[in-house]
Amino acid sequence: MTPERRRGEALVRAIHEAVLAEVADTGLGGLSMEGIARRAATAKTVLYRRWATPFELLIDALGEAHPVEVPTPAADDLRADLIAALTLLTDWMATPAAGAVLVITSERARYPELAEALYSKVFDPRGGTFTTTVLRHYAASGRVDPRRLTPITTQIGEALVFKLSIDNGRIPDVDELAAIVDEALLPALGL
Amino acid sequence: MTPERRRGEALVRAIHEAVLAEVADTGLGGLSMEGIARRAATAKTVLYRRWATPFELLIDALGEAHPVEVPTPAADDLRADLIAALTLLTDWMATPAAGAVLVITSERARYPELAEALYSKVFDPRGGTFTTTVLRHYAASGRVDPRRLTPITTQIGEALVFKLSIDNGRIPDVDELAAIVDEALLPALGL
Numbered sequence: 001m002t003p004e005r006r007r008g009e010a011l012v013r014a015i016h017e018a019v020l021a022e023v024a025d026t027g028l029g030g031l032s033m034e035g036i037a038r039r040a041a042t043a044k045t046v047l048y049r050r051w052a053t054p055f056e057l058l059i060d061a062l063g064e065a066h067p068v069e070v071p072t073p074a075a076d077d078l079r080a081d082l083i084a085a086l087t088l089l090t091d092w093m094a095t096p097a098a099g100a101v102l103v104i105t106s107e108r109a110r111y112p113e114l115a116e117a118l119y120s121k122v123f124d125p126r127g128g129t130f131t132t133t134v135l136r137h138y139a140a141s142g143r144v145d146p147r148r149l150t151p152i153t154t155q156i157g158e159a160l161v162f163k164l165s166i167d168n169g170r171i172p173d174v175d176e177l178a179a180i181v182d183e184a185l186l187p188a189l190g191l
Numbered sequence: 192m193t194p195e196r197r198r199g200e201a202l203v204r205a206i207h208e209a210v211l212a213e214v215a216d217t218g219l220g221g222l223s224m225e226g227i228a229r230r231a232a233t234a235k236t237v238l239y240r241r242w243a244t245p246f247e248l249l250i251d252a253l254g255e256a257h258p259v260e261v262p263t264p265a266a267d268d269l270r271a272d273l274i275a276a277l278t279l280l281t282d283w284m285a286t287p288a289a290g291a292v293l294v295i296t297s298e299r300a301r302y303p304e305l306a307e308a309l310y311s312k313v314f315d316p317r318g319g320t321f322t323t324t325v326l327r328h329y330a331a332s333g334r335v336d337p338r339r340l341t342p343i344t345t346q347i348g349e350a351l352v353f354k355l356s357i358d359n360g361r362i363p364d365v366d367e368l369a370a371i372v373d374e375a376l377l378p379a380l381g382l
Contacts, residue, residue: 105357106297108360109360112360115360119358148374150370150374151370152351152367152370152371152374152375153374153375155351155354155355155358156347156350156351156375158354159347159350159351159353159354160343160346160347160350162350162353162354162357163346163349163350163353163354164346166296166353167310167346169299169300169303169306176343179341179342179343180343183339183341183343183344183379184343184344184347184375184379187378187379187381188374188375188378188379190378
């Protein structure tokens with residue numbers, strides 16, 4: 001890796017951090033290439049070389065920040081892999097990226113195309129929801145009945161994590177994640 | 192019922208509607224007895240006779256607007272009663288009361304006591320979550336194992352309704368509510 005290349009990656013990282021910080025400060029309505037460039041201590045022209053609009057840059061930053069779950073095939077431990085997938089989710093929820101996602105979904109009526117891009121370019125390429133990649137892996141290996149993987153069951157983990165967060169005003173801990181897996185997710189898989 | 196009494200109830204209803212409309216317009220930070228009184232076409236003194244603060248009035252309005260689920264014991268149809276409970280939820284989600292609840296939960300960090308009052312004075316006296324009253328009824332009659340009623344399983348219905356609403360940008364329809372009951376809730380009850 002050449003020094004120039006490393007500078008390039010560091011710059012992109014700084015720009016990604018800048019756009020997420022800008023969303024937190026100004027909301028979507030106030031997002032501008034000028035504000036992002038200022039915060040990243042770079043020039044607007046540098047941004048335009050790679051991204052056409054602030055929203056395109058925002059979606060790129062969210063894609064980069066989004067965790068990818070990896071089942072541990074050797075272990076063959078569905079329960080542990082599901083808890084790990086939900087832990088990835090709760091770790092991510094504490095990051096600026098999650099704050100920006102919340103802003104985009106709550107402003108969906110005003111910026112429908114941005115919300116659409118969030119799903120099609122960030123969530124869907126990474127499995128759609130947390131736990132889905134793990135569930136597909138165990139369905140492929142025959143441990144889970146593939147007919148149990150539905151648009152409802154693949155949402156159970158995320159839905160309960162978000163609901164408990166709203167009700168309790170804090171991100172669920174690992175005991176609560178285990179309870180979600182044991183009391184809701186595994187039964188819905190017929191296990 | 193005397194005409195005076197009826198005027199009193201109509202006035203309270205107008206004040207309740209006014210506070211919910213004010214929250215939608217001004218947010219919690221802009222809520223004032225003056226603004227509510229103006230919108231309800233009454234005097235501030237009339238409000239202070241019954242409520243000490245705008246937040247107390249808001250919680251009162253939300254309690255009044257909150258649906259109460261009633262199982263249909265004669266029918267003994269758990270599935271239909273669960274779908275009916277979730278339909279109460281989705282009907283309520285289209286009302287100004289639900290909009291105010293969303294504002295309160297999203298502003299929880301700034302107004303923690305208001306969020307606390309929402310749970311302790313509005314939700315908890317009505318069963319805590321939609322489906323809980325129905326589940327308790329069937330647990331009492333022996334149709335559902337009471338050990339399956341946990342802080343997780345009583346949240347499954349609401350959690351999935353909210354999650355689908357966020358993801359799809361619309362309130363779930365009755366087929367989706369039935370899928371939530373069939374694919375997530377009944378399995379979590381061991382049924």
